[in-house]
Amino acid sequence: MHLSTPASLAHFKGRLLFVSASIGLLLPCVPSWASPAEKSSVGGGTLDAPGVGPAPAYNIGGTGFTLVKNWDFGTNGTIKTITDLNTHFQYHDQFKQISNPNYGAVIVAPDDATKVGSQPVEGVNTVTKVREFFADSMKTYLVPIDGAKIITSKPRNSGSGSFMAKWRLPNGGSLLNQDLVWETRVRYVTPPYFWFALWTAGNAWNHGAEMDLIESFGYDNGGGSTNYDGRNWHSDVVGGTSTTHYHSNWSKGMKSRGIAKYDATQWHVWTWLYRKDNTFVAYVDGIPVQEGTLHWTYGAKEDGKPVDMCFLFDGTWGSPNVSGIKGNTLPASALTGKYYEWDYSRVYLKN
Numbered sequence: 429m430h431l432s433t434p435a436s437l438a439h440f441k442g443r444l445l446f447v448s449a450s451i452g453l454l455l456p457c458v459p460s461w462a463s464p465a466e467k468s469s470v471g472g473g474t475l476d477a478p479g480v481g482p483a484p485a486y487n488i489g490g491t492g493f494t495l496v497k498n499w500d501f502g503t504n505g506t507i508k509t510i511t512d513l514n515t516h517f518q519y520h521d522q523f524k525q526i527s528n529p530n531y532g533a534v535i536v537a538p539d540d541a542t543k544v545g546s547q548p549v550e551g552v553n554t555v556t557k558v559r560e561f562f563a564d565s566m567k568t569y570l571v572p573i574d575g576a577k578i579i580t581s582k583p584r585n586s587g588s589g590s591f592m593a594k595w596r597l598p599n600g601g602s603l604l605n606q607d608l609v610w611e612t613r614v615r616y617v618t619p620p621y622f623w624f625a626l627w628t629a630g631n632a633w634n635h636g637a638e639m640d641l642i643e644s645f646g647y648d649n650g651g652g653s654t655n656y657d658g659r660n661w662h663s664d665v666v667g668g669t670s671t672t673h674y675h676s677n678w679s680k681g682m683k684s685r686g687i688a689k690y691d692a693t694q695w696h697v698w699t700w701l702y703r704k705d706n707t708f709v710a711y712v713d714g715i716p717v718q719e720g721t722l723h724w725t726y727g728a729k730e731d732g733k734p735v736d737m738c739f740l741f742d743g744t745w746g747s748p749n750v751s752g753i754k755g756n757t758l759p760a761s762a763l764t765g766k767y768y769e770w771d772y773s774r775v776y777l778k779n
Contacts, residue, residue, distance in 0.1 A: 486714030501566035532581025532746020581746035600724030630735025636667015636728030647752030658692035667728025670720035743768030
């Protein structure tokens with residue numbers, strides 16, 4: 429994954445590494461965020477086994493899309509309880525890592541049945557909740573592990589509620605031969621050195637293929653240049669080509685797309701349109717923030733080995749490697765009142 433801060437940081441994740449009003453732009457329409465629970469279903473993941481729920485927000489991609497996965501978090505949605513979450517999601521990546529090499533926290537499992545190896549478990553290695561369901565959303569929290577008083581990324585002694593969908597697409601782009609829309613509505617209130625990412629990758633990785641629909645972290649680049657509140661972010665492809673170069677300066681890249689202000693504490697809709705001709709466009713609240721071309725293969729080579737597509741939801745903290753956040757510590761009390769809040773995530777396909 430291509431990582432960057434306004435201090436011109438640029439390097440990769442490693443193996444896999446790793447409001448609307450606040451934007452100040454008029455939007456073409458206001459979508460309906462959720463459908464009534466009795467009219468919703470998760471779906472089987474194919475055109476032949478669709479889910480039930482709304483069409484893509486802002487009419488992104490045009491007509492003809494079928495909802496194949498409708499993960500609507502909250503007791504009024506389709507993912508109502510931790511049992512539902514366990515059914516549809518896992519608490520590690522596709523390589524059974526509980527922490528991406530560049531993340532400074534580990535994922536906490538809800539129970540012994542869902543943990544891998546020596547993964548910490550909620551209520552056993554933690555005192556406070558890691559995941560909590562509300563009527564129309566789910567919150568995930570950052571927590572100290574085993575009573576840690578000072579949070580560090582090396583060694584990792586904090587936990588997150590990050591998760592990854594068990595369901596995967598068999599491929600992407602021309603190899604999938606279907607247009608894709610992936611849409612997620614989220615907001616967050618973050619401590620210093622947080623790390624947030626919505627991204628896709630496959631079962632093999634070598635500088636791609638990967639799409640970082642949004643990535644942001646709470647860097648401190650010195651001289652008062654911080655991103656503790658998540659107002660700056662980037663949207664980038666790894667292994668493909670893109671038109672907006674966020675890597676040198678996130679804020680400058682955002683402004684080039686007409687986004688002068690971003691309030692991460694307000695709800696935002698992030699959407700990825702990836703067509704069967706290997707072109708893509710990334711959006712926030714219906715506004716295009718990146719576009720380019722990507723071959724969905726190992727290394728993102730045109731003639732590379734095909735890989736599958738996983739959907740990852742990371743609300744985590746810190747890094748042992750990345751400039752601007754590595755080596756920093758926090759008192760555990762600084763995590764209190766901070767959260768990532770997930771409304772829904774939906775996947776649509778079209779032949």
